[in-house]
Amino acid sequence: MSNCRAWQSVPRLPYLIRGRVVRGFRRGGTDLGFPTANYPEEVVEKLPSELNTGVYCGWASVDNGDVQKMVLSLGWNPYYKNEKKSMETHIMHQFKDDFYGSILSIVILAYIRPEKSFSSLDELISAIKGDIADADRILDQPENKIFIQDNFFKGDASL
């Protein structure tokens, strides 16, 4: 019988991140219809190592633009033999153009599910749609909505 107990396996959310959008390897936009903005390696390396891989949701803003809902995937990157993590943000908003080189500010608020592998593209696409529906519902909760007004999203989004 143990006399201590761990209450938290991941650091307390929310987690706030700001970084430049770089090109990734995957072509999420073209293949899946869900483009994901990638952060550079340095940003991912600074994450607490105990932050579990999987799908999260929260809020995002590109440069000083409007705050939008987002789903984020934190996963082991097969291009680096699964030794490095990648963090990719799909913003639930239709943008006119790409925004490579822009500053992406995100607030990670909730964990949706662990990382999974899918046997078909259709399965992956329906999982992403499910994640987006979950994110939509979670972020509409008043305690999560207040982050739209957070000072983090106000003012100059420089690094």
Ligand code: ADP
């Ligand atoms: P990459 O492998 O370079 O990340 P993607 O196909 O995943 O390519 O597309 C990501 C890029 O698409 C982003 O870096 C951004 O410039 C652009 N983009 C356009 N709309 C969105 C969106 N709603 N969410 C995320 N990225 C978007």
Ligand code: MG
């Ligand atoms: Mg991407």
